[in-house]
Amino acid sequence: MKIGAMVPQGWRMDLNGIPPEKQWDTILKASKQIEDLNYESVWVYDHFHTVPSPTQDPTFECWSLMAALSQVTEKVRIGQMCTCNSYRNPAYLTKVASTIDSMSGGRLEFAIGAGWYDQEYKAYGYDYPTAGVRLKMLEEALQIYIAMNTQDKASFNGEYYSINNAINQPKPLQKPYPPLWVCGGGEKVTLKLLAKYGDYGNWDVDVDGFISKSKILKNHCEQQNRDYSEIKKTLHTNVVIGENEKDLDNKIKKITEVTGIPKEMYIDKPLIGTVDKVFDTIDEFKSVECAYIIAYVPDIVWGNSLEILSEKI
8 A cells, every 4th residue: 555645735724833934844844754754655735725714824836836846856756635627727737747747757646626615716716616517627627638648739629628739748757647536536427537537536535435435436437348446546534643542632632723623623534543543444444445545644744643654654
């Protein structure tokens, strides 16, 4: 099982209290730590405002970070969890992604979803159509991504997007294109899109939920005549690990104090607990064919959960 980790980016209030002039250095330090601990990958979110509510705290932009991290890391892979399709024209996004894959020496993971944070859409002046429309837009974007990375001149005429003899050079170093993650757990449409186009799926669920999503994905693969074994199933979740119960309680208390995010948003996640509990649960996920964990580690700036988790690498 591979493990990647999110950098502190601000979206989840993890840069709260850090002076602006030290925030980028904090991101750099965390990226270096993730790489030095031999994690498979570093990840960022694609959001503009903080959660659970918008504040004046920083949220560093996703693809700007992708470009920067490609130059300050050497071997670790880089990804987004996950790119919001609505925020960028898909042809432009494909161009950015292929450029960064070249810049990074072929280390990009391309993860994309339909988008959901309506407050950001409205704040930044984006239309916020229905979920059904956003998913149709996502499918067209997936087709454009594949076409522009595999054809010299790509054309596509959809209901929402079109390209006409679009040239995408440099092509990505990874062939046929950087791994395509179709993210989200929607069982009727998103998992169908994963079955049709994706290399990786990603869900934020417990073990039982993971089993359930996997079964539904397998059914979609059968309907799409897709080899189910080709798709890697992955988990994105919060990870806080206590050396004992007291240490765990202290970490969760400090996370709540630093971020202002209620502890209830952490304690019910499957990889929150003491070392033995978390490691046993990771083994459970592995036993149900979870190939990869993308960990959000809320204490990455000041705690040691990242170091403890690295023992499972």
